[in-house]
Amino acid sequence: MWGKKSNKKQDTKGTSIFPIKIDTLEQILADKFEKNPDLKFSKYKVANKKVAVFFIDYQIDMPMFQHALMDPLINFEKNNKPFSYESLLNELPLNSGGLVDDLDTVLSELIIGKVFIYIESEKSILGYLMPMKESRSVEKAETESLVLGPKISFTESLSKNLNIVRWLIKSTDLVMEEFKVGKVSPKDVRLIYLKSLANDDDVQTMRQRLKELDVDQVEDAIVLKQYLEDSQLNIFPQFDATERPDRFVYNIVSGKLGVLVENSPSGFTAPATLFSFLESTEDLYMRWQGGTFFRLLRFFAMFFSIIITPTYVAAVTYQYAIIPIQLLISIGQSRAAVPFPPVFEVLLLEFMLELLREAGARLPTKVGQTMGIVGGIVIGQAAVEAGLTSNILIILVAMSALASFVTPSYLFGTSIRLIRFPLILLASIFGLLGIVFGITFLIIHATRLTSLGRPYLVPLYPLHIKDFNKVFVRTPFNYTSKLAKSYRPKILKRYNKEDAKKIRDIDE
Structure with missing residues (x-):
């Protein structure tokens, strides 16, 4: 995996080659970029001075480059002003200009979309940032689809994602701290939180982890999340990743921290708990009775999904007594033609199901849906008729x-x-003893886990009974006037509980 860079690599940071002849500069850049045809290097003469303009073709906004930089530069002599970097900074209709005096900075900033202007014999070089950033438009969320609520998702454009967050949280209290992560391919990372709510210890912990992260590159927010988690060896995710801006913002206004990464269509929030992953923003958009029912359904589904097939293996292999007689007869009849032990039978079906799920995810959408439905029916029926498994399993x-x-x-x-x-x-x-042992191990493991230093099973462990109505059930909004104490926000009170319960007259 990516690690720290070797100390043997020569550090050329700060190497200054200016002043230099324009022809020599052109040759140096050609050698550095292996004579890349996308490196455009043009020479001009303005006010009796030799000028070079160079950039990487596909990295810059060409209309902006032509209109805001080249046209004023070519016509500069008509202004009857002395030609210098200072006059260019004052005259060009751009606000991203800056002087650079070392070659390494020039090379690194060329590849992020900077255009450089060099006046021969000067001791520095002038650069303007004009990046051409390709990104798709804001679309409907695919991975986390909802029936109720907003449908938009994040995109690969960091500026668009930040715009969406600002649009949803119209508050001057919103903080967006900027970081650069990655040595070979640096990416912009934003740490987002509400200053009046977010716990200072959490902010400092996340800030420190981002600053101290030493990797060559970070491909996506999901990858960055794994670098920053408290433990990379356990199976449970410790930060809540999402492609939905409404879920991202909901966690921030609850006192959590959010992180967005350049070129990533998702973000993540922290700290998170085991129960955070079973919450959905759709619970907020429906009546509290329905929201509570579906939230409890998810808890039951999680336990059911873990326990049902292991229980079948244990019951059929050892504990026949826990199965009702009529059901035991049905199981015996369906397994009469199966030549394999129950564990092999279950692992075979589970493996086939995972293959179908993975194949459906990798195929085009319409083909994948057909593959999942038809493949499951055909393969399941064929497996039963071939005597590889039973109907009940x-x-x-x-x-x-x-x-x-x-x-x-x-x-x-x-x-x-x-x-x-x-x-x-x-x-x-x-x-069954093995299942009990496995579940006990998972519970002990979960009690030892932390997310940004916070317990993973809170509010169940450590016990915070007053937070149960924000985790296990979705109570009416009139009864949730405080934020969850488990996340330790600076301010618990959201609004006045008594005012919220008042029945308003039609004239009020």
Whole structure:
């Protein structure tokens, strides 16, 4: 994986080559960029001075370059003013100009979309940032789709994502701290939080981790999240990744921190808990009774998805007594033609299901949907007729898969599916005792986990009963006048509880 750079590499930062002849500068740049044809180097004569303008073709905004820089530069003599960097900074209709005096900075800024102007014999060089950034338009969220609520998702454009966040949080209290992450390919990273709510210790911890991160490059926010998490070895995600701006903003106004990365169509928030991944912003958009029902349904689905197939293996292999007689007869009849032990039967079906899910995700959308439905029916029926598995197990595996897909977070749902496999193996060796041992190990492991230094099972452990109405159920808004104490925001009170309960007259 990416690591720290070797100390043997020569550090050329700060190497100054100016003043220099324009022809010599052209040759140096050609050698550095291996005579890349996209490096454009033009020579002019303005006010009896030799001038060079150079840039990388596809990296800059050409209309802006021609209108705001080249036209005024070529016609500069008509202004009857002395030609110098100072006069250019004053006359050109741009506000991103700056002087540079070392070659390394010139090379690194060329590839991010800067245009440089060099007047021969000067001790520095003038650069203007004119990047051409390609990005798709704001579209509907694909991974985290909702029936109710906003439909837009983040894009690969950091400026668009920041604009969306600013649009949703119209407050001067919103802070967006800028960081550069990556040595070989630096990317802009923004740490976003509400100054009046976010815990100072959390802000300082995240700020320190971003500053001290020493990697060559970060491909995406999901990758950065893994670098910054408290532990990279455990199976549970510790930061809440999302492509939905409304979920991102909801966490920020709850007192959490958000991080957005350049060229990433998603962001993440911290700290997170196990229960954060089972919450959906759709719970807020429906009546509290429905929101509570679906939130509890997700908790049940998570447990059901983990436990159902291991329990089948344990019951059929060892603990026949826990199965009702009529059901046991049905299971025996359906397994009469199956030559394999229950553990192999379950692992085979689980493996086939994961293959179908992965194939459906990689194929084009319409083909993938057809592949998932038709493939599941055909392969399942063929497996039963061939005597590879039983009808009852197909039903249980399908229900387990459906339950794992109920989870709003894709990454957390993947963790739930992976947990089933070691539990199945434990059930095949030790029966129900193995399942109890596995669940106990998961609980102990989760109690030791932290997210940005905060306990992973809060408010269940450590116990905060007053936060239960913000985690396990979705209570009416009149009864949630305070933020969750578990995240330790600076301000708990959101609004006056008594005023919110008042019944307004039609004339008020």
